[in-house]
Amino acid sequence: MAGLTRRRMLGGAAAATGGLLSSKAEARSPDPLITELQDWASQTGDGVDATPYGLPIEYERDVIRRNVPWLTADTISSVNFTPIHALDGTITPQGCAFERHHSGAIALRKQDYRLLINGLVENPIVLTYGDIERFPRETHVYFCECAANTGMEWAGAQLNGVQFTHGMLHNMEYTGVPLRVLLAEAGADMSDQNWLYIEGADASSNGRSLPMAKALDDCLVAFKANGEALRKEHGYPVRLVVPGWEGNLWVKWLRRIEVVAEAVESREETSKYTDLLANGTARKWSWVMDAKAVITSPSPQAPIFHGYGPLVISGLAWSGHGRITRVDVSLDGGVSWEIARLGYRGSDKALTRFYHDIHWNGNEMLLQARAIDETGYVQPTKSQLRAVRGENSIYHNNGVQTWYVDSQGVVENVEIT
Numbered sequence: 001m002a003g004l005t006r007r008r009m010l011g012g013a014a015a016a017t018g019g020l021l022s023s024k025a026e027a028r029s030p031d032p033l034i035t036e037l038q039d040w041a042s043q044t045g046d047g048v049d050a051t052p053y054g055l056p057i058e059y060e061r062d063v064i065r066r067n068v069p070w071l072t073a074d075t076i077s078s079v080n081f082t083p084i085h086a087l088d089g090t091i092t093p094q095g096c097a098f099e100r101h102h103s104g105a106i107a108l109r110k111q112d113y114r115l116l117i118n119g120l121v122e123n124p125i126v127l128t129y130g131d132i133e134r135f136p137r138e139t140h141v142y143f144c145e146c147a148a149n150t151g152m153e154w155a156g157a158q159l160n161g162v163q164f165t166h167g168m169l170h171n172m173e174y175t176g177v178p179l180r181v182l183l184a185e186a187g188a189d190m191s192d193q194n195w196l197y198i199e200g201a202d203a204s205s206n207g208r209s210l211p212m213a214k215a216l217d218d219c220l221v222a223f224k225a226n227g228e229a230l231r232k233e234h235g236y237p238v239r240l241v242v243p244g245w246e247g248n249l250w251v252k253w254l255r256r257i258e259v260v261a262e263a264v265e266s267r268e269e270t271s272k273y274t275d276l277l278a279n280g281t282a283r284k285w286s287w288v289m290d291a292k293a294v295i296t297s298p299s300p301q302a303p304i305f306h307g308y309g310p311l312v313i314s315g316l317a318w319s320g321h322g323r324i325t326r327v328d329v330s331l332d333g334g335v336s337w338e339i340a341r342l343g344y345r346g347s348d349k350a351l352t353r354f355y356h357d358i359h360w361n362g363n364e365m366l367l368q369a370r371a372i373d374e375t376g377y378v379q380p381t382k383s384q385l386r387a388v389r390g391e392n393s394i395y396h397n398n399g400v401q402t403w404y405v406d407s408q409g410v411v412e413n414v415e416i417t
């Protein structure tokens with residue numbers, strides 16, 4: 001892509017809109033949508049009793065979770081993906097936030113809900129849903145990323161859509177009780193070397209060991225997401241929120257917390273969710289999701305339909321280590337980089353939206369984004385990652401993603417070697 005030229009408009013977005021877009025509008029007139037009376041203005045609309053709980057308008061019916069049928073043997077122990085190519089801002093609506101279950105999503109009534117805290121505690125306790133609502137609560141926005149997100153891309157470009165390459169990701173505003181408050185209620189031995197073994201009420205239980213320090217730091221026993229009850233598929237009525245750490249630790253339908261002196265080394269932290277390295281040994285306890293950014297539009301499912309001129313490049317960035325401080329965007333496959341504009345200041349362990357406004361003249365592009373977090377960590381390229389991790393991995397792929405844009409605006413998942 002050496003001959004690739006890039007033209008940035010000096011006047012920025014305002015100049016771009018004033019010039020090219022308004023002249024196009026003139027060419028379209030007279031426009032019946034402006035000059036003629038339309039049905040929706042000559043008839044009345046739906047009454048307020050038509051939709052007691054709303055769904056997106058039918059014209060948005062493509063903005064849905066999708067699964068990849070060949071990935072798993074059945075849909076019970078499987079995953080679907082958030083349509084991040086079609087969303088903007090940072091909050092993921094629960095209705096299209098990815099689901100990952102090991103034994104299906106269970107229906108558990110609030111009145112049947114119990115949380116047992118036992119093990120190395122002075123008073124083992126059983127809490128009802130109503131009990132949990134009576135402890136002091138907090139509200140925070142956090143991203144949740146499955147460790148397997150982008151996992152299929154270790155072997156090279158595989159899936160042609162950011163929904164599938166990066167959509168095991170959601171970002172919600174959670175309301176819940178800090179885990180440390182409930183541990184104090186049970187009189188837990190909070191020594192630093194202790195662990196918690198956390199289980200869900202579903203058949204898989206998804207048991208995981210959590211170090212005491214993380215439990216005391218920022219984990220939440222959450223019962224609301226984006227202001228409303230958790231959806232069944234996200235763990236109704238109560239789930240654990242483990243900010244910045246791999247999604248597998250975010251135990252849904254939270255049933256039991258046992259304070260233990262040693263990690264349990266369950267299936268989900270030995271046979272699964274460990275990283276097989278080039279030398280044949282496996283790395284365990286790789287909990288934190290390292291900084292990562294991806295361009296959500298344009299992307300294979302969101303090609304450039306509007307032709308040449310102003311183009312908004314947009315995407316998401318996040319880090320399990322804290323705030324995103326900068327996102328760089330490249331149009332030429334990483335040869336040169338420009339600093340993107342952040343939607344608003346990055347917040348701790350939550351998705352950050354970025355924008356990069358360009359004037360596109362039909363040149364082919366190799367689009368990339370890379371994230372930098374508050375620790376100074378810079379998101380690696382896929383080759384840098386493979387040099388350290390080998391090629392046997394499934395989890396924790398945070399390499400820089402490349403989209404090839406052709407002169408027609410069609411976008412494809414590619415990899416630069």
Ligand SMILES: Nc1nc2c(c(=O)[nH]1)N[C@H]1C(S)=C(S)[C@@H](COP(=O)(O)O)O[C@H]1N2
Nearest residue numbers: 098099100101102146200206234247248252
């Ligand atoms: N009880 C229980 N908790 C669970 C799981 C599960 O199967 N059962 N799946 C885990 C995995 S692997 C991930 S990535 C997240 C996904 O959360 P979500 O379904 O709300 O997106 O939940 C985790 N918590």
Ligand SMILES: [Mo]
Nearest residue numbers: 146147247248
């Ligand atoms: Mo996961």
